[in-house]
């Protein structure tokens with residue numbers, strides 16, 4: 001016998017994206033059940049950092065989504081204080097003249113879209129970050145960049161009215177008239193629903209396949225180093241200009257560039273590596289060493305810090321670096337909210353709002369066409 005009660009909406013995945021979808025659907029007056037085979041934030045959300053960035057995004061649909069999300073995160077932080085929201089700002093650092101020129105041009109383009117970006121001369125850098133290396137070529141400061149603790153943020157979003165069932169794996173879809181998706185099959189029985197949201201992160205392609213629709217979501221591995229708790233040595237999110245190119249790259253091989261940030265509890269987080277090696281879970285020491293060396297290049301004072309742990313996660317990568325959002329006409333009743341790669345925490349609230357608007361039939365906050373789930377139909381396998 002099924003232990004599950006039907007609801008207007010079933011969300012598959014209790015990561016930050018599923019939590020945001022549930023939150024905004026509940027706010028729109030819908031009853032919502034969130035299912036996860038593991039714990040809340042047990043997927044990539046629990047293995048990521050919590051940067052909410054506009055700085056690393058070029059003008060385009062992802063930046064529009066990020067700007068809306070930043071506004072929504074700051075509004076949520078006024079309502080709740082349980083997810084370590086910090087409006088700390090981001091500093092991109094250029095190591096040479098060429099990087100400084102590119103960073104300045106990027107900032108000018110972003111400003112036309114509503115991003116606030118201040119060019120920082122080489123002699124001003126240390127007023128922002130006193131412990132930065134000497135001899136850097138300058139940078140750009142982005143006051144809108146912020147940070148949350150991702151697992152706490154997912155839990156906070158789920159605490160606002162959705163029913164949450166952990167330890168429940170979705171194994172298939174219930175289909176009704178005209179092959180409409182009318183619920184899910186799970187390890188704990190069937191659950192009917194008016195609509196189902198696929199927020200299964202890096203596993204969203206596998207969940208979509210259960211509904212017989214293809215979605216090209218692939219894992220993109222990343223490591224994070226965590227230092228011992230330190231006094232506030234790093235005030236902002238600070239990263240090398242090369243990071244944005246790594247994010248945008250299609251190369252499956254290892255790419256890494258320094259990303260350094262403090263946390264409210266003291267440890268400094270050091271990233272960021274990217275590589276497409278499937279769900280390979282080994283811990284290659286040369287990659288960890290490279291991350292540490294790049295961070296020390298930016299902040300020489302870190303040479304004396306101890307690393308207390310390192311962890312890895314698998315970002316939900318899409319070939320065109322855009323998330324997959326909205327109803328899937330190939331399986332009416334099924335919506336997708338996945339494929340956010342390295343920006344799912346940042347983009348979660350805007351994703352949740354767009355999904356809630358699609359569920360209620362309200363006009364979308366902005367045109368979601370670039371995120372259309374069927375856009376990959378012509379992508380060669």
Ligand SMILES: Cc1cc2nc3c(=O)[nH]c(=O)nc-3n(C[C@H](O)[C@H](O)[C@H](O)COP(=O)(O)OP(=O)(O)OC[C@H]3O[C@@H](n4cnc5c(N)ncnc54)[C@H](O)[C@@H]3O)c2cc1C
Nearest residue numbers: 013015017043044045048049051170201313343344345346
């Ligand atoms: C090293 C690293 C650093 C990162 N840093 C940042 C950052 O600073 N800022 C940022 O915005 N993003 C960052 N990210 C990316 C971010 O973590 C992800 O984009 C985001 O967490 C994706 O959230 P999600 O809810 O879509 O997926 P997940 O958190 O993976 O949630 C999906 C859930 O679906 C569940 N699930 C899957 N299949 C099933 C099934 N069949 N039945 C039931 N449940 C199922 C899983 O158990 C999982 O809990 C980083 C990622 C990594 C790896």
